[in-house]
Amino acid sequence: MNFNNKYIPLIVGVAIAAGIFIGSKLNFAHTSDTLFATNSKKDKLNKLIDYIDYEYVDSVNTDSIVDVTVNGILENLDPHSVYIPVDEYQANVDDMRGNFTGIGISFYVHQDSLAVIRTIPGGPAERAGIISGDRIIAADGIELAGQSLDRDSISAYLKGTRGSKVNLKVQRRGVAEILDVAIERKTVPLVSVDASYKLNNTLGYIKINRFAETTFDEFKDALKQLKKDGATKLVLDLRDNPGGYITTAESIVDEFLEDDKLILVTKNKNGEEEESFSTSKGDFEDGKLYVLINENSASASEIVAGALQDNDKGTIVGRRSFGKGLVQREMSLGDGSAVRLTIARYYTPTGRSIQKPYGDNNDDYYNEYEKRYKNGELQSRDSIAVDDSLKYVTPKGKIVYGGGGIIPDVFVPKDTSMQSETIEYVSRNGFMSYFAFEYLDAHREEFNDVSEAQFVYDYIIDDSLVDEFSEYAKLNKNRSFFKDYDKALKTAIKANLAQQLYGMNAYEMILNQEDPVLKKVLELEGRSNLTQIKD
Structure with missing residues (x-):
């Protein structure tokens, strides 16, 4: 049959319209179309927001109302x-992606100025000559000083697209003129x-603070180096790791x-299961393995500890551990925000x-620490x-329990005395870190020729x-109260100085020298103390 070409668009249009009409009459259960179709519940929320937008007597930021509504819904799940x-959202993305685009510094807003704590080794700032103690007073002509200084706004000026440049004005102690650094x-x-x-000649140590996209590669590099250095046993520290x-x-x-x-099984609302298994890689x-956990080890940390414990490894x-056995998936809401929804x-x-x-x-739920404290x-x-x-039983007959966290094979108590808790608080809330920065700001030249190993093993507070x-x-009025904890206080001060001088590795090395959990590991290894490695 021959048709005039001028009728072809009309015929195609009619065919598409007919297809749409017929398709609308068919019932495909549980498709994404029907899942997100308009319904009265969604219409009700949309109408309410529209009424507030157009009819309410006062001007209202309906975006904030939506945020509150979304939070209220999720809190009931x-x-x-x-x-x-x-x-x-972007900060969350950067954290889990394991990188961001910027100049590569850690900094304080100190006395109304941006003070550089450390540059990231090999990063753009270090290569450009920025050093610890520098004050960045302007970026691209925008002043970064004064009482209105805000950390988030500073980060916005220093971050940017990859390959873009930022022109900084830098004030450096002992240098009269302002430095221009691009x-x-x-x-x-x-x-x-x-x-x-290495904790000793054969025992390696790796501490992981979260499970991001880049974590496995970092872990593999660290493990490879430890094995190269002669480690045949490993301590994997997952304490305070939120997952x-x-x-x-x-x-x-x-x-x-x-x-x-078998490593893990996940099960969704329909009872569908997914299993993951180990490979030959x-x-x-x-190697002999120890895994360290505490009440703040959660989620992915518990997956690691649980899989190894259940496989008698x-x-x-x-x-x-914390006790989180729910799986979330991040889903975009279309306006730059997102929801992490529990799906299994x-x-x-x-x-x-x-x-x-x-x-x-x-x-x-999140403050269960107090309950654990009170019940001993x-x-x-x-x-x-x-x-x-x-109650469950592993292949080798070890009894393990569900219902709220991973119970360790070897228990190590926490020092819950007021002195110890106070030292931990002032050490971890940034207060001691500020003191360390101010001390180093005035005495930095004294450490110019001190190596990391010399500081870790020989420097005395x-x-x-x-x-x-x-x-x-403001603890000076209670110095006698801390008298028995002077050693712990000195260790914490030294660790905070080391972090700013040399980085997190030195920080952990110092704290670990007096760590009761690591001492227990060495006791299990038949050793009474850390054999220091200075090579």
Whole structure:
């Protein structure tokens, strides 16, 4: 049959219209179209927001109303389904991606100026000649000084697109003129392996602070170097690690397990299960392993500890972990914001869920530390409440429990005295770090010829510096109260100085010298103290 070409567009149009009409009459259950189709519940919310936008007597920021509404909905689901607003989204992306685009410095807003703490080794700022103690007073002609200085706005001026340049004006102690420094922005890593070194001749140590996209590569590099240096055993420190990507956790577990061992099972609302297994790629399958956890080890950290414990690999040392057994997926909301929605539960290889109970009050859920403190769990393993109905058995006959975190194989109590808690607080809340910066700002030249190893093993914090910090922190009236904890106070001060002089590796090396959990590991190894390695 022959048609005149002028009728072809009409025929095609009619055919498409007919297809749309017929398709609209067909019932395809559970497709994405029907899942997100208009319904009365969504219409109600949209109409309410429109009424407020156009009819309400006063001007209202409906964006903030939407944010509150989204948060309210998610708070009624579970503690880990969360909303990420537009102004926080990029920071979250950078953190989990493991890098950002910028100039590569850590800084303080100190006395109304931007003070450089350290440059990231090999980063753009270091290559351009920026040094610790420099004050950056302007970026591209915009003043970065004064009482209105805000950390987020500073970061916005220093970050930017890869390859773009920022022109800085820098004030340096001992130099009369203002320095002009042009820096090309590059990709800067956000390191997730805080420390990697040898505790003794055969025992290596790696501390991971989160499970980001780059973590596995960092871990592999650290492990490879430790093995090259003669480590045949490993301490994997996951204390205070809040988690991250499941795939990263699975990759790290794979390094320790033989081929075809179950690592993890996830189950969604429909009961559909996904299993992940180890492969033949592991580089530390035969090495002795210790995994350190505490009450702040969560999510992906618990996946690692649970998979290894259930496969009878290594020894878990420390205190009961947080207890998060829910899986989230990040989903864009179309306006630059996103939601991390719980989509599944995960189970360890023996079949246990380690998710602790949660109700309507998220504050109680996240502040369970107080409950653990009161029931004595932080001091005694016997105070950990277990449910016999959630008892599981590993292939070698070890009994493990579900229902709320990973219970370690070897328990190490926490020092919960007021003195110890106070020192930990002032050390970790940034206060001691500010003191360290001000001290180094006035004495930096004294450390110019001091190597990292010399500082870590030989430098001594004297009583006068402790007294100086006590006065700075307003603890001087209670010096006698801390008398028995002077050693711990000196260690914390030294560690904070080391962090700013040499980085996190030196910080962890110093703190670990007096760490009771690591001392327990060395006790298990048949040693009474750390054999210091200075090479």
